[in-house]
């Protein structure tokens with residue numbers, strides 16, 4: 001079978017490698033102006049996502065080893081100039097009450113995160129999940145069941161008193177999420193981030209996350225997979241047997257789209273050929289980018305604590321600050337003061353410039369550049385760029401919001417059946433809604449089974 | 455001294471329902487109510503001479519039909535007057551109305567949007583199917599999902615049966631509705647702002663969440679579960695106000711042999727050898743019984759009435775963290791005559807006989823929430839208004855009227871001084887006057903119940919009208935505490951029957967009835 005894969009996130013590669021290993025001929029074509037989004041490194045900094053989590057099981061299978069550099073943790077600078085450091089081993093600079101609560105909170109989130117991780121790691125809930133569940137015991141399992149529906153505010157107010165700590169955790173959870181911390185169900189995002197280690201041990205790749213792309217491309221060597229980068233607008237031939245981009249045509253027996261569901265079923269496939277009900281469901285997918293990146297030059301300030309140098313630093317975080325920013329973004333108004341995260345990748349990774357500063361501005365772009373530091377040569381990357389250059393609908397980096405109403409069997413839409421018989425999705429629009437390569441590999445496995453039956 | 459089988463703390467409608475069922479089963483029951491009259495938040499009071507005010511609840515929809523039948527409430531004086539319409543006046547002089555009769559609504563919607571008129575039918579059918587499927591859950595005790603006890607497994611199986619009968623598509627819609635915001639859900643169906651807005655309001659009644667907060671979809675569904683005389687999704691006004699409804703249950707309870715004692719505030723639950731055995735009143739009187747059942751909300755019951763040393767720490771924590779911050783106020787106006795609404799054309803005054811919603815758009819509602827959520831109040835509040843005297847002339851002197859306004863949002867976290875109270879009352883009246891220019895000139899008396907007043911008058915913690923938020927993490931087996939969601943409590947022989955327990959607030963009678971069924975089963979076992 002000749003399979004064409006449109007797109008170049010890690011899911012596209014995982015699908016390609018899986019199919020190639022099963023003896024199918026595979027071509028990958030990327031039509032966006034940039035290859036490898038959302039892991040794009042520019043001048044040593046991250047234009048998109050910074051912390052790749054390629055599935056280690058898949059990585060091992062294809063000999064992709066990813067050396068990772070671990071940040072020491074996270075820090076928050078409070079408005080009064082004091083600092084809070086959040087470590088796996090405990091909190092530094094926290095109140096006594098929060099110090100005491102922290103280990104118990106870590107246990108609870110660890111347990112919830114682990115269960116969720118099992119769910120996200122497997123196409124079907126695995127048998128040992130029940131085992132793990134029983135081990136939690138009655139009280140704790142109920143406690144875990146209670147979590148996903150909560151708002152971050154309710155959850156964090158229950159546990160902690162320090163706004164900085166609450167704000168920091170909420171900011172991690174809501175990175176790229178179009179909701180405020182007061183909304184029910186936002187705690188689910190924190191569990192998700194906890195599950196992949198992003199809260200306490202964020203790691204980055206030497207040379208930047210773009211090096212994941214290089215490793216994935218290297219893995220194609222010696223396999224029957226061709227990679228093409230042809231920027232342009234892909235057009236599906238009426239007979240659905242070939243895809244043309246500009247003057248180039250790619251023939252296929254099956255087309256896997258790594259682009260998000262909305263893009264695939266509005267830009268690639270003409271909705272006129274699809275059922276109204278399906279189109280409505282696709283149109284109703286929610287996912288709007290609310291996260292932007294700034295890259296620039298600025299040395300780590302001399303009067304900031306040594307302890308925070310290798311951390312991700314949250315600027316004056318707080319639940320109210322976050323919610324207030326959201327109040328404006330949801331009305332499409334400019335934010336005067338939103339969540340801001342800073343990091344100096346060059347301090348952790350010698351291959352990058354030491355004064356390279358990486359900023360993430362949560363919510364609207366209106367307040368970009370109004371941060372506390374004097375940053376020069378700043379470049380911005382916003383959802384508008386992600387949509388235009390990366391072909392991500394509304395600049396959302398995960399193919400649509402990952403809230404409860406668009407997760408698991410409700411993703412990408414409830415009861416999703418590919419409407420065309422030789423075209424399907426393989427990217428983060430599918431469960432488990434990430435760029436670990438799992439969605440791509442699972443879809444490829446499903447196809448392989450299908451091909452072998454017919 | 456007389457020894458009772460059961461003492462019910464609180465004569466709210468659930469306490470009364472509970473007492474009536476126990477008495478009907480032949481138990482000796484005593485109801486102790488702290489106020490001068492029973493009813494709790496279901497009450498009619500003559501605050502201004504001749505004018506009957508609904509200082510608490512005002513309409514009935516979710517009342518379980520079994521309660522009406524089994525307690526023979528009709529015989530005991532309950533008369534329900536169905537509500538005929540919903541009206542949304544707009545400031546541009548137009549309006550949107552909605553009737554139980556679909557053809558009328560369809561014709562009305564055609565004035566606003568052809569597309570909406572067409573989707574309306576399908577929307578209503580979908581909601582109807584979802585609520586039909588969900589309804590049996592109201593009458594179940596919530597099973598413990600971690601338990602392997604036969605009764606829990608059986609109950610789980612019943613729930614599975616209930617949901618298993620749903621069409622696949624409906625099941626998915628249900629899952630999405632429960633996890634989405636009501637505004638997002640309605641955006642998928644309609645385009646007309648006022649239509650979306652009135653449908654949105656079911657998602658925020660009593661709830662300190664905005665229409666764009668996920669979880670409000672569930673609250674909306676909760677309000678769709680209503681059924682009066684077999685007519686689904688309909689609201690009715692009890693003749694004589696909700697107080698008359700409470701009296702009818704009290705009459706039924708008494709007829710079955712229950713005793714009711716008013717002006718009897720309970721100070722503490724008496725506990726001997728780890729088991730509840732009675733109560734002591736604030737005036738020192740003591741009453742003894744085999745079982746004590748609290749109709750008061752969970753926080754009041756366990757943080758005030760039960761001595762701490764009898765409660766496990768984790769349970770206490772569950773109760774402390776139970777969310778009950780409340781956004782709702784109640785305003786009543788005594789009026790010299792019927793106010794006119796600029797949006798209501800001459801000859802269409804019958805529209806005033808239904809609900810009048812001050813909810814012109816989704817953004818209006820969301821803004822009202824945003825204004826209040828940091829501990830303030832809405833500068834332009836959402837209101838659900840009703841003129842009860844049009845339905846039941848007995849509510850006001852001849853020619854005069856009363857108006858009941860359910861108002862959101864104004865936070866229970868505000869320090870409600872008399873000045874603040876007066877200020878917010880002004881905000882409410884001013885907002886309403888934008889739709890009814892002659893309103894102010896007709897006001898004889900105005901009265902407001904802020905969350906603080908609701909707490910003081912009805913004894914409900916934070917004045918939360920549902921005895922705690924109806925958010926997903928406080929439902930079913932998590933209501934009010936993860937381990938104690940089946941009406942029992944960590945104190946032996948102490949039970950709960952109020953709105954803090956499954957299926958939650960509103961005039962349903964369901965917690966009272968379910969708890970009675972469980973208690974009676976437990977007793978005979």
Ligand SMILES: Cc1cc2nc3c(=O)[nH]c(=O)nc-3n(C[C@H](O)[C@H](O)[C@H](O)COP(=O)(O)OP(=O)(O)OC[C@H]3O[C@@H](n4cnc5c(N)ncnc54)[C@H](O)[C@@H]3O)c2cc1C
Nearest residue numbers: 464466467468488494495510511512513720953959960961
């Ligand atoms: C302003 C307002 C408007 C509402 N509108 C509606 C509506 O239109 N429709 C609807 O369906 N629902 C409405 N509700 C909700 C509904 O009224 C309540 O959910 C329901 O009445 C609660 O009933 P309950 O019996 O569980 O508790 P309650 O009615 O709160 O009764 C508890 C009783 O316990 C008593 N009590 C407390 N402590 C003690 C003590 N220590 N000793 C003795 N007695 C004690 C209290 O005095 C009270 O009588 C409204 C509520 C409010 C506050």
